[in-house]
Amino acid sequence: MITNNTSSNFNKSLSDNLSIDEWGAELCGKFNKEFTVAPHKLHEHEKFSRASIIDLLDNIPKDRIQCYTMIADATKTNSVAAVNPDKVSGAELYAAVESGLFWVNVKRLQKFDPAFQQLLDEMFGELVERGASLNGLHEITSDLILTSPGAHTHYHFDREPNSLWHLHGSKKLWVYPSMDFHYASQHHIEAVYAGKTSEYLPYNETLDQGSQSCTLNAGDAVWWETTSPHRVENNEMCISLNCAFKTRASTKRWNIQRANYFMMRKMGNQNPSISEEGTAANVKEIAYRVSNRFLNYKANSNLRAGLATSLAVDVSKPNCIAELATMGRPAFLK
Numbered sequence: 001m002i003t004n005n006t007s008s009n010f011n012k013s014l015s016d017n018l019s020i021d022e023w024g025a026e027l028c029g030k031f032n033k034e035f036t037v038a039p040h041k042l043h044e045h046e047k048f049s050r051a052s053i054i055d056l057l058d059n060i061p062k063d064r065i066q067c068y069t070m071i072a073d074a075t076k077t078n079s080v081a082a083v084n085p086d087k088v089s090g091a092e093l094y095a096a097v098e099s100g101l102f103w104v105n106v107k108r109l110q111k112f113d114p115a116f117q118q119l120l121d122e123m124f125g126e127l128v129e130r131g132a133s134l135n136g137l138h139e140i141t142s143d144l145i146l147t148s149p150g151a152h153t154h155y156h157f158d159r160e161p162n163s164l165w166h167l168h169g170s171k172k173l174w175v176y177p178s179m180d181f182h183y184a185s186q187h188h189i190e191a192v193y194a195g196k197t198s199e200y201l202p203y204n205e206t207l208d209q210g211s212q213s214c215t216l217n218a219g220d221a222v223w224w225e226t227t228s229p230h231r232v233e234n235n236e237m238c239i240s241l242n243c244a245f246k247t248r249a250s251t252k253r254w255n256i257q258r259a260n261y262f263m264m265r266k267m268g269n270q271n272p273s274i275s276e277e278g279t280a281a282n283v284k285e286i287a288y289r290v291s292n293r294f295l296n297y298k299a300n301s302n303l304r305a306g307l308a309t310s311l312a313v314d315v316s317k318p319n320c321i322a323e324l325a326t327m328g329r330p331a332f333l334k
């Protein structure tokens, strides 16, 4: 349920704060292709005030609120642990993020509030109109990510392209070359696409030598080449709107990577091509799609084994985390 707010700013369309009309064709042409920071004004909208976000946390279905903690060490990429946020109010969860060590992701805002669907429609309509190359654009979603002052978003890559619209706080972002096996091994990339492993990748600081970085502040939109590994270290509590999507190109990469994992390696090819161009790639993709329709490929994975947690958000405890006597599944892991 959405609480009405009489503020004139609240009732203003979110897309009035996009600023894409000021970017120009050159900037829009880099969207989803090249690490780029561009200005926006979404953070000035009342929808992203503390009160509005607390209202959102109170009213959006619990299964949309992902909550994790981690060790604030960039090399500890396997330290991310689920924390149950189901028993706390929106105000308590917001306060826990402010003073604890949390990574909270409020998923699929556009399914809950039509204002976010309208924002996505106008955002991507404007991007395409102004030169962004997004052939076959589909499944556009928006998530709100709230992270604590000392939080890390560990080294990983996302299977789907996305863009971050930063709304609050300051954080440092590092972006690394896409589909370069020095930064993520070929087998690891395939395993992520196959669902065999999580998106977190092994990291050591020597990788930073090949990175690009920037400090993000409220009013910065950022994107990078699809599947570029990236990581974040917060300077303050941060809030970002993450807009993810799929394109024909991202779907093809998905199919080629899964074909390599489920088909090519099974046939003895331990060095399958990652090419996405030409007849061989097209034939491989078609073969995968036909084969998957009958065999419904799924990797043997222990990812589901980690779905229960004994940790729960509790603002009365040190670091706002309680260790419970029993394991349970928060709504977002059911």
Ligand SMILES: [Fe+2]
Pocket: 156, 157, 158, 230
């Ligand atoms: Fe990411």
